[in-house]
Amino acid sequence: MHAVKKTIRTMEDFSAFVGLSRPTVSKYFNDPNSVRKKTRDIIEAAVKQSGFRPNIFAVNLNRRRTNILGIIIPNSTDPFYTALTRRIEGIAEQAGYLAFVLSSDGKPELEERAIETFKSMNVAGSIIAPLGVQSHQEKLLKLGESIPMIYVDSPLDTVSPFVGTNNRQSFQLIVDYLTRSGDAPCYFGMPPVNSNAFERREAYCEAMDSLKLEPRVIEVEQAADWDFEKSAFDATTQILRDGGFPTRTVLCANDRVAFGVIAAAFQAGVKVGRGEDCDLRVAGHDDQPLSRYMCPPLTTVAQNYNEIGRLAAALLFHKLGEHQDSKFELPANERILLNAEIMLRMSA
Amino acid sequence: MHAVKKTIRTMEDFSAFVGLSRPTVSKYFNDPNSVRKKTRDIIEAAVKQSGFRPNIFAVNLNRRRTNILGIIIPNSTDPFYTALTRRIEGIAEQAGYLAFVLSSDGKPELEERAIETFKSMNVAGSIIAPLGVQSHQEKLLKLGESIPMIYVDSPLDTVSPFVGTNNRQSFQLIVDYLTRSGDAPCYFGMPPVNSNAFERREAYCEAMDSLKLEPRVIEVEQAADWDFEKSAFDATTQILRDGGFPTRTVLCANDRVAFGVIAAAFQAGVKVGRGEDCDLRVAGHDDQPLSRYMCPPLTTVAQNYNEIGRLAAALLFHKLGEHQDSKFELPANERILLNAEIMLRMSA
DNA sequence: AATAAATCTTTACGCGCGACAAGTTTTGCA
DNA sequence: TGCAAAACTTGTCGCGCGTAAAGATTTATT
Numbered sequence: 001m002h003a004v005k006k007t008i009r010t011m012e013d014f015s016a017f018v019g020l021s022r023p024t025v026s027k028y029f030n031d032p033n034s035v036r037k038k039t040r041d042i043i044e045a046a047v048k049q050s051g052f053r054p055n056i057f058a059v060n061l062n063r064r065r066t067n068i069l070g071i072i073i074p075n076s077t078d079p080f081y082t083a084l085t086r087r088i089e090g091i092a093e094q095a096g097y098l099a100f101v102l103s104s105d106g107k108p109e110l111e112e113r114a115i116e117t118f119k120s121m122n123v124a125g126s127i128i129a130p131l132g133v134q135s136h137q138e139k140l141l142k143l144g145e146s147i148p149m150i151y152v153d154s155p156l157d158t159v160s161p162f163v164g165t166n167n168r169q170s171f172q173l174i175v176d177y178l179t180r181s182g183d184a185p186c187y188f189g190m191p192p193v194n195s196n197a198f199e200r201r202e203a204y205c206e207a208m209d210s211l212k213l214e215p216r217v218i219e220v221e222q223a224a225d226w227d228f229e230k231s232a233f234d235a236t237t238q239i240l241r242d243g244g245f246p247t248r249t250v251l252c253a254n255d256r257v258a259f260g261v262i263a264a265a266f267q268a269g270v271k272v273g274r275g276e277d278c279d280l281r282v283a284g285h286d287d288q289p290l291s292r293y294m295c296p297p298l299t300t301v302a303q304n305y306n307e308i309g310r311l312a313a314a315l316l317f318h319k320l321g322e323h324q325d326s327k328f329e330l331p332a333n334e335r336i337l338l339n340a341e342i343m344l345r346m347s348a
Numbered sequence: 349m350h351a352v353k354k355t356i357r358t359m360e361d362f363s364a365f366v367g368l369s370r371p372t373v374s375k376y377f378n379d380p381n382s383v384r385k386k387t388r389d390i391i392e393a394a395v396k397q398s399g400f401r402p403n404i405f406a407v408n409l410n411r412r413r414t415n416i417l418g419i420i421i422p423n424s425t426d427p428f429y430t431a432l433t434r435r436i437e438g439i440a441e442q443a444g445y446l447a448f449v450l451s452s453d454g455k456p457e458l459e460e461r462a463i464e465t466f467k468s469m470n471v472a473g474s475i476i477a478p479l480g481v482q483s484h485q486e487k488l489l490k491l492g493e494s495i496p497m498i499y500v501d502s503p504l505d506t507v508s509p510f511v512g513t514n515n516r517q518s519f520q521l522i523v524d525y526l527t528r529s530g531d532a533p534c535y536f537g538m539p540p541v542n543s544n545a546f547e548r549r550e551a552y553c554e555a556m557d558s559l560k561l562e563p564r565v566i567e568v569e570q571a572a573d574w575d576f577e578k579s580a581f582d583a584t585t586q587i588l589r590d591g592g593f594p595t596r597t598v599l600c601a602n603d604r605v606a607f608g609v610i611a612a613a614f615q616a617g618v619k620v621g622r623g624e625d626c627d628l629r630v631a632g633h634d635d636q637p638l639s640r641y642m643c644p645p646l647t648t649v650a651q652n653y654n655e656i657g658r659l660a661a662a663l664l665f666h667k668l669g670e671h672q673d674s675k676f677e678l679p680a681n682e683r684i685l686l687n688a689e690i691m692l693r694m695s696a
Numbered sequence: 697a698a699t700a701a702a703t704c705t706t707t708a709c710g711c712g713c714g715a716c717a718a719g720t721t722t723t724g725c726a
Numbered sequence: 727t728g729c730a731a732a733a734c735t736t737g738t739c740g741c742g743c744g745t746a747a748a749g750a751t752t753t754a755t756t
Contacts, residue, residue: 054712057711058711062715
């Protein structure tokens with residue numbers, strides 16, 4: 001005695017299965033609270049039993065605004081972006097949106113493709129960690145005219161909505177600490193993949209200036225690719241061969257650069273750490289998941305990617321006209337710079 | 349003298365703009381080679397000028413099979429999966445598919461949600477790195493009945509199409525090497541997040557057996573979460589406090605576990621490496637991007653994620669009936685175990 | 697130049713669902 | 727019990743595009 005369960009493919013099928021009309025079922029899927037509790041329970045039971053889900057394409061076809069958010073990150077293998085992405089995905093899902101993530105993989109043409117894909121998807125809104133390519137700004141801005149866009153990590157310009165870390169504050173913090181606890185740091189930059197490369201360098205210089213110290217930026221030629229560890233490793237190997245760093249403390253533009261520096265130092269027999277017997281202190285920026293497992297554990301500044309994600313989503317939802325729940329505290333303005341927190345560990 | 353460029357939103361608009369009929373334009377987008385070269389050139393010029401892209405939802409609505417591939421990975425912050433994913437995305441794009449990536453984040457319910465999302469998207473096919481949860485096998489298999497699915501990294505069962513690393517071969521390789529070059533290794537497992545956890549342990553034991561050596565598996569209680577480094581770090585700290593490892597060589601189930609072990613050893617003052625002055629050798633498995641930048645650089649076995657991605661995609665396209673280009677060499681069968689390559693570095 | 701073949705145009709339908717209008721039933725409340 | 731409001735049903739349209747059929751036009755072949 002088995003049920004002849006004809007496959008439920010469409011909402012039509014499903015509504016027949018539930019014993020309700022299709023418009024009612026449709027209403028339910030758009031807003032479960034728009035139907036009576038009794039009805040809701042019936043539908044929910046049927047959903048559970050049949051596993052029916054409305055066809056995404058049909059749902060989004062004749063909707064003015066889709067329930068899809070587009071996320072573009074510049075590199076899909078960098079833990080910072082993946083962590084940020086995961087956070088945003090979670091929030092989006094809770095709010096009934098589907099987050100679609102594309103990586104530009106450091107290439108402007110892929111960033112452009114991603115934008116066009118999102119355009120063809122008629123996404124409700126977009127959160128983008130942009131590449132720093134000048135020529136693409138206008139494309140992004142053009143897309144921004146038709147759909148709400150929030151920038152994260154690295155600002156597109158000086159006016160578009162943005163959430164990121166306050167590099168000035170974070171570098172002031174780490175420079176202060178390093179200076180108080182030992183040698184003043186020299187600065188080891190990151191490849192010029194986005195505006196953070198320039199901003200952080202400036203932030204370092206300003207922090208040094210404010211302490212009446214001479215900034216010492218290590219001039220390294222770095223291609224604009226995302227293999228941060230490798231370029232830092234190679235450069236450091238060369239530097240150590242050529243007589244070493246100008247000071248006994250190196251502040252890196254980010255943790256991945258610091259990984260490369262530490263690895264090169266280790267292999268050159270240079271002992272990294274803040275102990276008496278150490279030759280070099282190395283500090284980073286970002287607090288990547290692995291930083292605490294480095295040898296020695298990396299002293300760094302933690303970017304609050306949870307907050308960055310939350311606030312970017314909050315800004316976006318606000319622009320989308322979502323009635324903000326208590327959980328979506330709306331920030332005061334559209335240019336948000338978050339403070340970072342210093343993570344004192346053994347490397348500096 | 350500016351063109352009054354009315355917005356081109358639909359293919360209707362676009363075809364008028366080009367001066368062709370909509371069906372012809374539609375044909376072009378489905379297969380550019382299905383129209384005359386002259387026509388193709390006209391359309392392509394117009395695409396370039398207007399930036400028109402067919403609406404993804406409309407395109408996929410009344411298609412029997414969409415041009416979307418679903419990818420499910422168990423953890424979005426693990427570099428192995430992100431690298432694998434990126435590879436697959438690239439291949440999919442080349443073949444005219446759009447890869448949609450969802451992470452189950454280690455949670456069976458999210459894996460299930462992801463599957464249902466893909467079902468609602470009517471994806472053409474799916475590539476999945478499954479969690480090892482027994483109860484979900486049937487859901488996956490059920491989905492597999494309606495759309496082609498390829499499993500990677502960790503097999504679902506013993507029959508479904510699968511591409512992954514031959515753990516037997518890879519562990520034989522590393523155990524051989526470790527044994528020849530020093531102490532026979534003991535084995536440090538990974539949290540039981542998928543079948544690799546068991547398979548690798550078995551593979552280690554078999555490799556030891558084949559050398560007439562007694563396998564020594566370190567019994568560690570590890571929760572089934574993805575914070576591999578932390579659990580390995582904590583366990584190692586405890587072990588070192590309790591008198592150390594049973595042998596002077598530790599083979600870890602994967603690199604991330606090795607990271608935790610090495611960090612704990614470092615902090616306990618135990619020197620890791622294969623030098624005369626070292627206390628402990630540590631080897632890993634996978635060759636994560638950061639492994640070569642560890643201190644010391646991690647000796648490990650490289651999973652060929654490029655090949656895993658390529659072959660998974662090739663298998664899938666074959667099932668989708670794509671005329672395989674030369675680039676998609678079809679493997680002989682549907683259960684592919686790739687050999688791994690040993691990466692000799694300084695840690696062991 | 698004549699004819700077949702290839703390519704195009706015109707016309708029409710339907711994919712699955714959201715949205716709306718108009719009519720019917722249920723519910724809540726006095 | 728009665729009556730209005732709320733919640734449902736039935737019916738219909740259209741989102742943007744794929745696709746098929748039938749006719750018109752261009753291209754290739756002899």
